[in-house]
Amino acid sequence: MKGVPPLLLLLAWAHASPVLAYSGADLESALQHEEDLRAGVRLSETDMYLIGYAKGFVRATSEALGANVLCLPADATAAQAEAIVLKYLKANPELWQKNAVDLVAAALMVTFTCTKQ
Numbered sequence: 001m002k003g004v005p006p007l008l009l010l011l012a013w014a015h016a017s018p019v020l021a022y023s024g025a026d027l028e029s030a031l032q033h034e035e036d037l038r039a040g041v042r043l044s045e046t047d048m049y050l051i052g053y054a055k056g057f058v059r060a061t062s063e064a065l066g067a068n069v070l071c072l073p074a075d076a077t078a079a080q081a082e083a084i085v086l087k088y089l090k091a092n093p094e095l096w097q098k099n100a101v102d103l104v105a106a107a108l109m110v111t112f113t114c115t116k117q
Contacts, residue, residue, distance in 0.1 A: 022057065024103040025096035028089040030054030031082060058082050061104040069105070071114040084111050 030050040059078050088107030
């Protein structure tokens with residue numbers, strides 16, 4: 001390993017580490033903070049950041065899945081998608097260790113399944 005730059009080793013380690021993945025537990029916690037905020041709970045700046053990240057994460061994932069996988073109604077809102085994901089996560093805590101992308105996809109596909117006609 002003499003000729004391998006240290007930065008390259010660090011990047012390879014970080015890529016292989018499952019600890020760095022955004023998990024269902026991370027997403028559930030952040031979306032729950034949003035529920036707390038709506039209930040009037042005072043949150044830290046870090047919690048507010050995590051809420052914003054989670055909201056963007058759900059939206060980006062749903063947009064990445066696109067019309068080929070999801071059949072979202074034209075009037076569906078981002079808040080609805082977030083609520084659906086949080087409900088799914090609360091109902092399935094045994095899945096929280098899984099990658100958040102997979103869990104967002106599962107939650108939205110259960111609700112907005114495309115039926116072939």
